[in-house]
Amino acid sequence: MTIEPKYFFLKRPSVMKTNIQTLLRHNGIDVPDSKLSVKISLLSDFLNKLNYIPIEDVSSVIEYEKADLKSRIPAIDFDAIIKDMMRSSEGFEVVKKNTFVLNSGIFSQTKQASLALSNILQNRIIAVDFLIYIFIDDAFQRYENFKNERKQQDCAQVVIDNLPHASTRVFVRNYLNKKNLKSVSELVENEKSNFIEMIKESKQLHENSKKKAVVKVEKMKTVIGYPKEFEAPGALDNSYQLKLFPSDSYNGMLMKIERDFTKYYLDFISKKSVINPANLVLWTNAMYLEDNTLVIPPPIMDDPFFDESYPEYAKIGILGTPIGHEMGHGFDIGRIGNDENGKAGRVLTLVDLKSLMKNAKCLHKQYINYDDPDFGKQNRPDTSINEMIADSIAAKVAKYLEVVLPRFGLWNAPVQFYCVLIALFSVTASFHYIESSKSFSEFMKEKGTFLSLKAVFATIKFIFLLTAIVSQYALKLLLLFSQRAMFFRIRAAEQPAEQAVEQQGAVQLPRQDESRSSQKEMQQGEGIRQRRVVSQ
Template identity: 35%
Template sequence: MSEKDTKTKSHHTMKTVSIVLIWLLAFYAALLIVKNHEKPQNPSATPSRLVIEPVKHKRHNWRDVSVDPCQNFFKAVCGKYNEHSLFNGVSLSRNTKIVANVIKEHLYKDLSSSSKSENAIKIIFDKCEATKRMNQTLLALNENGEILKMIKQVGSWPMMTKTWNESEFDLNDMMSNMAKFGSTTFGFFEVLFKPALMFFVDVSSMITTNTKKLEKDIVEILRVNSISFDVKSIREDVRSIAKLVKDMRDLSLSAPIKGNASGNGIDRMQESVPSIDFERITKHLFNPKRKDVVWEKLKTKFDSPGDMSYFSNKNRNIETLLKSTSKRTLANYLIYVFMRHLNSLTVYKPIGRNQDYCAEFVMNQFPLAALRVYVRNHYDKENLELASEMVEEIRENLIETFMQSTWLHENTRMRAIRKAELMKKVIGYPPEFEVPGALDSFFESVTFSETDSYFTTFKKADKLYKEQYFDYHSGFLSIEPDIVFVKSGAHYRPWENRLTLQIPFIDDPYFDSTYPKYAKIAGIGEVIGHEMGHGFDTEGRKLDENGGKNDWWTLEDSAEYDRKTQCLIDQYNNYDDPDFGKNLNGSKTVAEMAADLIGISVSWKTYNKVDFSKEPSIFGFEDEKPDKLFFHITALVILNV
């Protein structure tokens, strides 16, 4: 027999054996499935091993049995984490990375969709990826050309137009056009829209008075676009701009802003500076379809510092400065401010960035659309309902804790209960986004085209992002368009009295619909209680149920609270940490310690109400006492947070 025939026969034999083995394994698996289907499973046997596998793995492998937990609990529970974890970092980061990878995979696929939000992020992503391959010099030239086109849409630029006439200038027209492009800086005031409140503030300190820098910026854009100009005229205009900025700066310095002073609402500001139509300008930052409604909801939130002569001085303020400055200088100044705004966006070019830059950019710009992709296509939505139910159980036990307090007086007790009852919650992903087209309605005001350049696409995305933030502040969006919702974790917003659990956090390994109830509570109950506890920590207790500053504590209760927190500080300061020694400062961490104490107390109270006779046990830990199990599982989660 030839060598070739021998090899052929050998291959046939191996192939036959492999097929037989695969067939036998398949047959055996089928028998197991039939057997398990016919015979009900013992809730304390196989199912428990399946549903709690991640916790079982961590409890077995991460603990260091050589360490006495009474001496070093952290090391006893988690001492071998680095030896048995393939991920370089905590699980919170791991879950965030998983979500990001799923979204990136979706963006890389050429999938058609009827969703405007999904199509928008896909166009932006594709445009970003294509721009990566462009020549950097050519890209910069194209951007300068587009910047000039946008400047022309804002208003007539005296430096560029030799025959410029003052009749062409209208202060509020130019500022309104700037707002249409998403600029929130208008030379004489700025609109701040995140995270909590919005103010009209002085922006003169943001503009340079360096005439050489001013001239360089202006001349560059003119030269790149082959626009002829007179150097002498440019320099005269630059000096006029610098003088205007200096005059504004002098106004600010004449009466420095005090810490928390406020008091000039929109009506007072409009009365002080009648030349600027604040309402008209600001409305152009909103979604055009609902700008009037948004304005009505937000106008009472606009403010400026009450002691600021920049607006309120009766003899010399922005109004007197506007009246005494030539229209040519005002037009040149506003165009320069707008040009600075556009130039600030050019730094986001994808050329030379890392491989994931475009996907990360899309997630940062439109986190709610990215979140929708993940939840609708990859997430176990049953977790949302179960997590929401757990929040209510934790809330009930927090209220019960207040009811059972032996030191709170009745008035303080009832106010604390009211704040807990009215605490808002966002569980990962608002249910209203499940309605077809619900999120898409927040993407209708801007049309993204595949023929647009990257810079134009980015500018449209920037404007839409700001519209969505104002929609959030006015109540049209239930959560803000913030990248935090795509990351793993939980947080509490004291000024809103709102608890939020983010999607990657209410997922394996912390939480899953298949876990026993006690494992869910021990897994994330302390974190939920901790975040709720921030509503009653050393700072949170000073805010009421609506998030407003309001001291609702009786003098006696407030004094007792301070005494108890001092006990926490003293205990922390005197703790001899096995790794860091006696080198801790409780005064800096007292708010977190107060939240921790509340969190672990209400989680423990909730855990002890579970009927363990109806719950499966963890494989390998059937005989372990529930109290020990609680603290071990909780410690594992805290390790990863």
């Protein structure tokens, strides 16, 4: 946590005046225009003086204890403020150790800055007026945000964004198959070992790079579903102290939510929780966090994306690749300079780092120069290089080539696409039939859950698999037929027997050389994108 000066921009005096007047009028207070104008100009002067405190090095931070804010700004009890933001003062010492102060503006350690600050704070009334105005301005901003953005959003999305903990809890309690957690956990552990194995077997990396890279993977923290401390029955409910009432105003509710968020954040700083609440989001994706943490939120590990009963290749194809991709982000250009704790620290030796940059840039150049007949050039030079590194690592770490591709053989992307299309068409057609046939529809409604979302997914899955199996067998029959025809032709031409066997082998699937050609394709970051669930 870093304590830093907040830079304000006051609104135009006329807007400030209208806002203050509106608020006062709603509370039955009438203040003359002239008095308000004087106060507003005093606030602007105060802010100008604050902003003119000399700024030294804006990037340097000092430890909280060393910053000694108590003696520099005695009017503010920072210890008490931090304790007040915490659930309990237990863990305060840990918070202090993990808190830093930005050495600039009002927190600057120079004599000049201290003197300027104490001069500004001499007029306490203006300082307090300024704080009150900031409070009012925050409230107006919340309402403006509601009017301009939130009002247009889906109501459930607003709740999910504002209350990620509670939303996760509701989803986990009511929908998530808990057995999936173990299965995802195994998937993550497998991929971690594959990653470590891959690093150790590397012929390019030097020993020092290997050691540090292995430590980074080994120490990568994982949050599968939700932080472990919430696993105990009732644990989240106990830590959840937010109480909202129908009588609360919109602003009042948001203030309670923000305060509650701060408590979770301080839990994270005091190491009581492993996840920064800002990163606990309810979305169908996985993500890699700066402090070397891999997060797999609950929605992606549930139907229809994942189930413990799915075969291994399906688990890897659907969830294994995003997991490998996010692990790969730990070694992309933006994060390769961070150690196993996410702090600045070189993982690769300089030579290996240069080599990584060279290879990545070469691959990236190939990618941005590729002119796709359908999508054109994907010219996003700033971000795509990291995505390509993550994808390339994922292809190997998830063992996509070894486990998933051979399983599909000829059952490639177009075939899968048509199977999905047929499945969707069949389900839509059957529902249309049910809807238009009243007696049948009534019969189904009596059956209760037939039309539930789960049933729809199950039906699509069933028809998809059925179509897929049928199409795969049809392809095999077709191959067998053409193979025999070729065999007979070879025999008719009186070719040597060994050559005939070779020819026969050449059309058996899956073929080793086809896997290799796919491997090349994967290394170029192409194939994986077709099946990867959208990732960060």
